[in-house]
Amino acid sequence: MRTEFRLSGSGGQGLLLAGIVLAEAAILEDKNAVQTQSYGPEARGGASKAEVVISPEDIDYPKATDPDFLLALTPESYKSYGPLMGKGTIIVDASVPLNPEIKARTLSIPILKTASEDLGKKVVANIVALGALAGVSGIVAEQTLALAVKNRVPKGTEELNLSALKKGFELAKAARA
């Protein structure tokens, strides 16, 4: 049974890294995982998307077809991918105005604000988002994800990123309650 994730936002937000960490955590739990990406020619600012497919079985097609979870950090990404959501859940940043025509289950979570205000660093929004996504989906255990975060973030930023991850899980818990 495949579980598909689409992480979308703007180039430079670190969504690709979030996707890599999620895939790596799944592998640490002995699952199969494939991560792909699509992005524009710009280094920053263009639309950016990472996809992760996790399955206990062999994964033939590497991209998301009908995502179980969509993360949207910008109004543009919510507008592009929100309407495509069928069975899955949307996790959208609280700064993004919701469109009542998008009927998929939607959780509006203050990801960007938590990163910039509670943690004081806008750059860890991707890891806050990752914690929220993992918390809502329950796809991997928090301690596995923490290990994967430690493996992949720049040296010296581990503690900051681990607090960001913890915040993300807390936001997920609050959103589900």
Add this chain to the structure above:
Amino acid sequence: MTKAKLMQGNEACTLGALAAGLDFYAGYPITPSTEIAELCAEELPKVGGKFVQMEDEIGSAAAIIGASLTGRKTMTATSGPGFSLMQELIGYAGIAEVPIVIVNVQRVGPSTGQPTSPAQGDLMQARWGTHGDHPVVVLAPGNVKECFELTVKAFNIAEDYRVPVVVLTDEVIGHMREKVVLPEQAELKVSRRKMPEAPGGYKPYEADDDGGVPLMASFGQGYRYHVTGLFHDETGFPSNKGDITDRFLRRLCRKVEKAEPVIRDYVTESTDDCEVLVVAFGSSAMSSLSAVRQARAKGVKAGLFRPKTVFPFPEEALKAIAAKAKRIIVPEMNLGQLALEIERLAGCKTPVERLSKVNGELFKPEEILARVMGGAK
């Protein structure tokens, strides 16, 4: 077996090259191949190898030919625009019989095209991009693990037959990360070119007419010989005699023909009783595999043939499977290049349908499934 790792296609290509003995890389970074240059720059100095960032792709291809002539195992990596610039040198490596490996991570072309989007439009260029009849081998990995395996194989073929070898991937295969368990170094077969024993009487291009491979001396080891892109006799010096030209060109191309049964590589899924045969390579084959499995679940006898050696194409294997099929569908991210090969090989017995996608996106499985289920268009 080593531990399972999350690995990118470009990373696996680089690790494959290193495992095969790569010790000289010259290149000009270009999306979506850049990670190969980055990782080579990082890793080669650790193993006593050299990394050179060149002024352009012409220089890159020339540098790896020169370094190979000194006994190094050499590689460069590029994408469409750079691959176009390298074509002249691929012909040179072919006629001068210099082992080189070129990785082409395909993006949408022609020209600078779409740098970050996948395509498979360089298939025929990989085979026929340089002028004149010439020897070249083209391998197409279909997943991250095969990026490793086929890059090792590319080096082995280059060394065994003294031919240029192209590893043809694309943006999806190159950038995709998946769970991979790589083989241990001790499990790998690693070839090295056959060298002469002593300089006395060495004739650098002396070989059996029937696709023989001459012994290759390294420059700097006391052998004095001439290398040229002109037709040459067994001494390496130019000749325009008709009989020498004829024999030489036939031997060059016969090398690959003779290698075919040895290097042949393909995978099949559900082809034993298949009525609808899908033929695809590289990332298109991932979508195809999913479509074939879904069609089987719906009771349609679909199967997949996926060449890993695309040139020389595994002709006999395909013909045998195609002969039993009622339809053949060829999904590819170009306007019908692999289809030309399939039409040539099987078209007179079984109808071959092209299925092209050129919008810079990978096929969705349902697009292929619809054609499999929907009948001929």
